[in-house]
Amino acid sequence: xxxxxxxxxxxxxxxxxxxxxxxxxxxxxxxxxxxxxxxxxxxxxxxxxxxxxxxxxxxxxxxxxxxxxxxxxxxxxxxxxxxxxxxxxxxxxxxxxxxxxxxxxxxxxxxxxxxxxxxxxxxxxxxxxxxxxxxxxxxxxxxxxxxxxxxxxxxxxxxxxxxxxxxxxxxxxxxxxxxxxxxxxxxxxxxxxxxxxxxxxxxxxxxxxxxxxxxxxxxx
Amino acid sequence: xxxxxxxxxxxxxxxxxxxxxxxxxxxxxxxxxxxxxxxxxxxxxxxxxxxxxxxxxxxxxxxxxxxxxxxxxxxxxxxxxxxxxxxxxxxxxxxxxxxxxxxxxxxxxxxxxxxxxxxxxxxxxxxxxxxxxxxxxx
Numbered sequence: 001x002x003x004x005x006x007x008x009x010x011x012x013x014x015x016x017x018x019x020x021x022x023x024x025x026x027x028x029x030x031x032x033x034x035x036x037x038x039x040x041x042x043x044x045x046x047x048x049x050x051x052x053x054x055x056x057x058x059x060x061x062x063x064x065x066x067x068x069x070x071x072x073x074x075x076x077x078x079x080x081x082x083x084x085x086x087x088x089x090x091x092x093x094x095x096x097x098x099x100x101x102x103x104x105x106x107x108x109x110x111x112x113x114x115x116x117x118x119x120x121x122x123x124x125x126x127x128x129x130x131x132x133x134x135x136x137x138x139x140x141x142x143x144x145x146x147x148x149x150x151x152x153x154x155x156x157x158x159x160x161x162x163x164x165x166x167x168x169x170x171x172x173x174x175x176x177x178x179x180x181x182x183x184x185x186x187x188x189x190x191x192x193x194x195x196x197x198x199x200x201x202x203x204x205x206x207x208x209x210x211x212x213x214x215x216x217x218x219x220x
Numbered sequence: 221x222x223x224x225x226x227x228x229x230x231x232x233x234x235x236x237x238x239x240x241x242x243x244x245x246x247x248x249x250x251x252x253x254x255x256x257x258x259x260x261x262x263x264x265x266x267x268x269x270x271x272x273x274x275x276x277x278x279x280x281x282x283x284x285x286x287x288x289x290x291x292x293x294x295x296x297x298x299x300x301x302x303x304x305x306x307x308x309x310x311x312x313x314x315x316x317x318x319x320x321x322x323x324x325x326x327x328x329x330x331x332x333x334x335x336x337x338x339x340x341x342x343x344x345x346x347x348x349x350x351x352x353x354x355x356x357x358x
Binding site: 018021022025026028029030031032033034035036037040049050053056057131 | 243247251314316333334335337
């Protein structure tokens, strides 16, 4: 690969700072704004509205930091729990709860991986499916005896050029740039997490769907 | 050209908040309520913002610029055509050159998203024709 020149590097640096700043602003705006409202809030409002929203947005900022560190291959954000049998259906169930994503069937076996990494990777795949589909996505499972694959099919009504660019850090599709939140690192982060456990994430387009596949070693 | 403030200031300022982030809408509802401003409707994209503004005729719409289906940039012309009496304030996490230039071209004030509600509240009051210091925000 040809090294980037100073001008290209400056462009990339500016772009990265721009998108990180944009993505951090929403959770930080919410946390600060809600925190200033705590004093005057009623008990019910605290319990039912403000505190859950504060936790949600603090978690979002935390996830953003984890994503950046993983994407930069800085290992401080790698999971510290051990590899174990993880119930992929359970993880998918939590990630898709309250979303229009349709889950078809259940996997025949758990996967052998870091639980936090699986949760993190699945969250990114489901988040993409929600944000970028032209209709409700479907999720199914495949099992070849050695590995279990989560298959996410997201309907799209147009051909997406250079889909593999989705694995480039900070790449965002044309529509995403003006219409959706996101850093453009979800798929590379999901792939890095899967590869850490001997799996992978792939993407292709056929039959009117963008199909994203998360493959992980079968636990038994 | 700047938007002309409402010449006959309403007793109660009605606002529609348009933002695809549900927690930003929640925050704005609470902050504006505390400032004595009435949030009469919510929208999650530009299309809903237009529908809400046409149906509810608020004094002001707080308009996020980056939204799915129809962005705030795209919604502005539609709002000006179909709800010309609704004043617009752009409220965005992005205040780069493009957003600044576009908002200046339309005469629309642009406020950067942050936890401090005061600048947004002041702008809403000004657009609704209220003196800036009529209602102090805590």
